[in-house]
Amino acid sequence: MPSGGAGPMISADDTPPPEPTENLDIGISTEEIAITSDFRGADLTIFGAIDGFNPRLLAQGKYDIVVALEGPKENATVRRKERVFGIWINRHSITFESVPQSYSLSSTRPVEVIAPADQINNIGIGVDHMRLEPVGFLGDGSNVGAFRDAFRRLKEASGIYQRDPGGVQFISASLFRATVRLPANVPNGVHIVRAYLFRDGTFVSARALQLRVVKTGLEQAITQAAHQQPFFYGIFAVLLAVVTGWIASVVFRRD
DSSP states (O other), X not given: OOOTTOOXXXXXXXXXXXXXXXXXXEEESOSEEEXXXXXXXXXXXXXXXXXXXXXXXXXXXXXXXXXXXXXXXXXXXXXXXXXXXXXEEXXXXXXXXXXXXXXXXXXXXXXXXXXXXXXXXXXXXXXXXXXXXXXXXXXXXXXXXXXXXXXXXXXXXXXXXXXXXXXXXXXXXXXXXXXXXXXXXOOSEEEEEEEXXXXXXXXXXXXXXXXXEEEOHHHHHHHHHHHHOHHHHHHHHHHHHHHHHHHHHHHTOOO
């Protein structure tokens, strides 16, 4: 006799399907950019697509894309000048560990409205949210925030850090195009293109590609000499300055 307490049977077919996970596919217009003596900057185009998207969310504009171009990383020191006996001198400094030498950001909207601040900070997206970790002795650490602000301000003022809150555009249902700017003073080396996908304010996935920035011609020869043969490069620079000065004195000598 069947038990009256037995509940209804649930088959495997009644299990709700898992939520789809979106992914990004990206490509760049070139994998290498050559810098010559007359280089004035360049635009890099990134194309991408959202795989496994939800059509309803896509139609509602719930997807956002952020693309960042990060330059080679190195330690960066910020110094604060103070006036002592009428002379401006460097009194205090803080070094931040492993920060991008250059940084360009493009997004569908300002990153501050794409996702909550804690998510953006955890991922480290954007000039205002990238990780700036100090190294060495900091005293009471009360000035770290001011030095971080100064670092960001100086980088943006020089044009080496840039942001474009409308630089990513959807060109069809799930295809997008982003443009990031390489400034004229972009550093040599391997850069990283990072693309981030957000769904309704939540980070979903990311992809990354490498971009090589190389100096060519005379620029490359000078750079290699300065790094590989610094002693002979220094001697050559001094001799060149002496010869140039002598030629100038002869040409502009008054009778």
